[in-house]
Amino acid sequence: MKTKVLALAAAVAAAAAFALPAGAQTVEGPKVSWKLSTWGNPRAFTKGIEHIAEVVKERTGGNFTIEIFYGEALSKARENLDGIKLGAFDAAQLCNFYHPGKNPAWMIFTMPFLPIGDWDVREKVTRAMYKHPAFIADMDGWNAMPYMSALLPQYEFLGRGEPPLKLSDWNGKRVRAGGGLGLAMEVLGATRTTVPATEVYTSMERGTVDAASFPYTYAHAAYKIPEVADWFTNNMSPGTSECGTVFSKTSYGKLPEQYKALLEDVLDEAYDVQVQAYIDIDKKNLPDFKAKLQEILYTPEQLAEFQKVAGTPVWDQWVAENQEKFDARGLLNDLLAEIEKAQKGS
Template identity: 30%
Template sequence: MDRRSFFKKAGAASAGAVAASALAAPAIAQENPKVNWRLTSSFPKGLDAIFDAATEIAANVSEATGGNFNIQVFSAGEIVPALQALDAVSSGTVEMAHTCSYYYVGKDPAFAFGTAVPFGLNARLTNSWFYQAGGNELLNEFLATYNTYALPAGNTGAQMGGWFRKEINTVDDLKGLKMRIAGLTGKVVEKLGVIPQQLAGGDVYPALEKGTIDATEFVGPYDDQKLGFYKVAKYYYYPAWWEGGPTVHAFFNLEKFKGLPKSYRRILSDACAMANTNMLAKYDQRNAHALKQLVADGAVLRPFSQEILEASFNAAQEVYAGISATNANFKKLYDSQQALKRDSYLWMQLAEYSFDTFMMLQQRAGKL
């Protein structure tokens, strides 16, 4: 081919490409529109392991869409109070929130299953339920009545049982105790004589310091150290039988979520899944170091007694039976989790539990 012929054909091909590009541009613009959302978090910026999950979602979505889908993140109180995040999403005040479903059990006890219920699932089984056993579909079927859609966007792992001003050895020691505790657990501990209080994270320390409450649970060593609870209540109990694997969700206004291009919904879903994995990894890595420092600073570790655990378990079963008898949404979610639990613990007690137990014994023997 001579030089003139080559450039003539190349020019024709280039012209065709330009024409094709011009034709495709409007379609591409429609599939990758400029979208600006606002996200309200239920957490303060200082609790970085939880709060940063929202900023990570926003950053990953922006990067994956070439900056076309931007989510502006606001901490608790900047737009609405921490415990009003769901209402803001439902009404369309904001398009998105990062919050815990169980903060809203006052609206319906079924909200508890989005985060955790007493003697529920650990972190791995929680993810199994949401991603593989139909849990997320069941939750969103319920949430649709509140004009919301949700995706798992964080998990703390099993939490600590909280900080107490005095030792708690028996069920009688719980009677009359004013305790900050979230979710459905309030109804359970009421049966044991506790007076539950629901407070946002930023309000807990001053309430404990002033004696407005006698005890509080929050998350675990990493966050608890930041909040300084050991300074005003030295007894640190474990485990949080009410939060074996609590999930933090990204809540979306249902109509806004449906209105996104399919590609944006996929990107948003993937970003939330990454945040879900990353938060758990952060806590697993950071809690051990924080626990050592808390003990060095005077925290006194105590396990809940078998008496308290048994009484709490029995009280939880009474609560579940009572609610299930009158609330179909609650019963459907509860039955789904119970089915997974019955099967999964058959498996987990073999390989997983046996392996972890052996390795923990090696750690105690100083071999690791």
């Protein structure tokens, strides 16, 4: 891990104390109050946007505030883009695989085995792709604009019942896995579903879902999945998805320029806070998982075979299914180019 990431703890502590960074200037401006819609409770996933809300309020002397509404208080997770379009709130968090038809280009980040496991690479690539015309076009239809990625970690599975000790054991299992990850699991014979995060606990408890993939380990713990699980995978790392924060174009357009600049200036430290939150929660969760659940580790040979049959073939399948909707092949090429660029610069 690079020095930047290793040194985050001090920055996070300073942020918690609500102290202005050295040399930071108070930003003058009018009273503006935004509402942001999300789901679930405060957790590692929300640390980045929470930090932004804190800093914006502090730097403007309370004149610009972003109030975060948790637990789907303003909108269902699948309907946050609809709420933005209707002007029901000013900002929202979203996950691409909750509504693939609403953000088809964003689904590129669900492709399995993309080489973006490193935090620095992931941040650079995602920030670049948020400016990609295809990503912007997806959001234009909802009067939304991309702002900040939640930089989800790689996914792993927690499950109930017979553990999949071999990849062939996934055959017939009902799994919560969206997008390209879901397609990859179908290659193994699993049946995929896209149950919202807030409904996974009940689905597993009732036996309608055998296993659930979440960003590892924070989301499993946040949604209390270990309480209804018997086992977990610890080295499958088949991919991730893309969740993040978008702004209403109308609300953003009304902001004074100094507030827009402030939202841009705070991004670097917010991404640092976001990454550190995942690192910290893993240190707490992983020992608990190992103590309570059966750990499943696949051999390098098994993982290589999985990647062979469910990596590039799934990418090609996704391109074929979407090429008539937009330049899916061009988008994939652009993403791979950004990954290569970020890896060389790391």
